[in-house]
Amino acid sequence: MAKKPSVPKGTRDFSPQEVAKRNYIMETIKKSFKLFGFQPIETPSFENSDTLMGKYGEEGDRLIFKILNSGDYLSKVEEAIYSEKDSLKITPKISEKALRYDLTVPFARYVVQHQNDITFPFKRYQMQPVWRADRPQKGRFREFWQCDADVVGSDALWQEIELVQLYDAVFSDLGLKGITIKINNRKILSGIAEVIGAEDKLIDFTVALDKLDKIGEEGVKKEMLEKGISQTAIEKLQPLFSFDGSKDDKLKSLSTLLTTSETGKKGIEEVTFVIENAQKLGLKVAQLNLDVTLARGLDYYTGAIFEVSAPKGVQMGSIGGGGRYDDLTGIFGLKGVSGVGISFGLDRIYLVLEELQLFPETVEANTKVLFINFGEAEALYAMQAISNLRAKNIPAELYPDTAKMGKQMTYADKREIPFVVLAGGNEVKANRYTLKNMKSGEQVTVDLNELIEMLGF
RNA sequence: GUGGUUGUAGCUCAGUUGGUUAGAGCGCUAGAUUGUGGUUCUAGAGGUCGCCGGUUCGAGACCGGUCUUCCACCCCA
Numbered sequence: 001m002a003k004k005p006s007v008p009k010g011t012r013d014f015s016p017q018e019v020a021k022r023n024y025i026m027e028t029i030k031k032s033f034k035l036f037g038f039q040p041i042e043t044p045s046f047e048n049s050d051t052l053m054g055k056y057g058e059e060g061d062r063l064i065f066k067i068l069n070s071g072d073y074l075s076k077v078e079e080a081i082y083s084e085k086d087s088l089k090i091t092p093k094i095s096e097k098a099l100r101y102d103l104t105v106p107f108a109r110y111v112v113q114h115q116n117d118i119t120f121p122f123k124r125y126q127m128q129p130v131w132r133a134d135r136p137q138k139g140r141f142r143e144f145w146q147c148d149a150d151v152v153g154s155d156a157l158w159q160e161i162e163l164v165q166l167y168d169a170v171f172s173d174l175g176l177k178g179i180t181i182k183i184n185n186r187k188i189l190s191g192i193a194e195v196i197g198a199e200d201k202l203i204d205f206t207v208a209l210d211k212l213d214k215i216g217e218e219g220v221k222k223e224m225l226e227k228g229i230s231q232t233a234i235e236k237l238q239p240l241f242s243f244d245g246s247k248d249d250k251l252k253s254l255s256t257l258l259t260t261s262e263t264g265k266k267g268i269e270e271v272t273f274v275i276e277n278a279q280k281l282g283l284k285v286a287q288l289n290l291d292v293t294l295a296r297g298l299d300y301y302t303g304a305i306f307e308v309s310a311p312k313g314v315q316m317g318s319i320g321g322g323g324r325y326d327d328l329t330g331i332f333g334l335k336g337v338s339g340v341g342i343s344f345g346l347d348r349i350y351l352v353l354e355e356l357q358l359f360p361e362t363v364e365a366n367t368k369v370l371f372i373n374f375g376e377a378e379a380l381y382a383m384q385a386i387s388n389l390r391a392k393n394i395p396a397e398l399y400p401d402t403a404k405m406g407k408q409m410t411y412a413d414k415r416e417i418p419f420v421v422l423a424g425g426n427e428v429k430a431n432r433y434t435l436k437n438m439k440s441g442e443q444v445t446v447d448l449n450e451l452i453e454m455l456g457f
Numbered sequence: 458g459u460g461g462u463u464g465u466a467g468c469u470c471a472g473u474u475g476g477u478u479a480g481a482g483c484g485c486u487a488g489a490u491u492g493u494g495g496u497u498c499u500a501g502a503g504g505u506c507g508c509c510g511g512u513u514c515g516a517g518a519c520c521g522g523u524c525u526u527c528c529a530c531c532c533c534a
Contacts, residue, residue: 345534
């Protein structure tokens with residue numbers, strides 16, 4: 001045999017059982033998407049490079065899978081650029097297409113391109129794979145699925161509230177209790193940066209702050225210093241590090257910190273509106289928490305920022321994220337369209353449900369009854385019954401070969417098919433069927449109507 | 458992209474300081490059982506020790522490279 005075949009790093013095959021479980025998650029999410037009034041779209045798996053490049057920050061560009069041009073692509077590269085051996089310069093010359101990195105940027109492109117056909121506010125959902133040239137880790141793949149719901153063309157904060165409810169509805173349906181929806185607002189972060197005089201360092205500031213629960217207070221301060229944020233500025237942040245208590249306490253001390261920042265005050269106002277109304281409406285399983293250190297937003301977030309973390313005790317990064325972006329479509333030439341959206345990380349949700357054993361046993365659609373094959377005449381007799389069962393929506397199949405019965409029974413056993421029908425010469429003659437329950441071992445001989453009745457509950 | 462880690466039968470893994478023909482459990486195939494699966498018993502098949510190169514009389518083991526796995530960083534779902 002030749003080399004053992006394999007799949008590329010960070011990609012996976014899915015068995016029938018795995019597909020069944022993934023479908024269960026996707027159907028659950030889709031159900032809520034529809035219930036909340038979102039409509040599906042799909043976009044190509046690859047886009048023109050300039051649609052994607054530069055939209056996710058420097059780091060993002062590195063993680064985008066580039067597709068090599070067709071034909072003799074190297075011959076078209078100018079000698080000077082070629083001999084320079086600078087990958088960054090050569091890449092755009094030899095690659096003009098790239099694999100989708102997320103669903104939000106292609107969606108923005110879609111909105112701009114089809115703006116005349118879209119009725120705003122436009123609520124769309126999209127469930128497709130995305131690709132990142134990242135190094136794999138636990139819960140981190142190079143090919144994974146995102147399930148996104150976004151609203152564009154409305155800046156009403158009720159959308160944020162609905163998205164919180166949407167998260168709650170989906171995780172409630174999945175039986176995933178104890179999840180936390182963390183919420184923050186980019187305006188609060190901007191306000192803080194403004195107050196401490198580090199406006200020009202907003203990104204570095206937020207990235208460092210985001211690591212608080214991971215590297216601790218000292219670690220954050222150290223990183224901020226390294227990024228060129230002054231000691232006096234960092235001292236002004238002190239209230240943030242001892243930030244605790246109820247949401248009212250948090251909001252009060254934030255207000256004090258941000259009295260001089262109009263932007264900051266607007267952020268507090270927004271986040272208060274969302275939290276208060278979401279709580280008035282009630283949440284089933286999710287805990288909604290204000291987390292001022294939450295910054296993991298991509299560069300384009302301008303208002304609310306969301307992140308969903310798995311229940312405590314499950315070692316997993318965020319299982320969902322999202323936020324508001326006031327001007328995403330601006331990059332593609334359509335100004336003044338505000339959008340807000342959330343994403344569900346299908347692959348990570350799968351790992352969490354698996355770990356907590358929350359998949360219902362019924363997710364695997366399986367054949368309900370296997371007919372033993374006794375020979376040609378009996379097979380025909382069996383096939384007639386099978387047609388009748390299938391007409392009643394009962395999944396049934398005939399063992400294709402006239403193998404030994406032990407082998408056929410073993411097959412049913414392995415496939416976990418709950419019933420077997422034995423219809424040999426005696427049954428054919430009597431126009432009856434022997435139905436065996438594989439779990440209990442009991443068997444009864446019945447006619448076709450009784451058979452349908454017994455299998456069709 | 459940086460640092461570390463892993464790879465031996467279909468699966469999970471043993472394999473001593475380098476030494477004859479690389480093992481176990483599970484699974485698989487056949488039989489005990491010609492109309493009955495799971496339990497039991499018996500027999501059997503199955504390996505280029507990830508791949509390429511090097512050191513050595515001799516490499517599964519040591520060295521280099523490469524691919525893969527997992528982990529940390531970066532970043533993220």
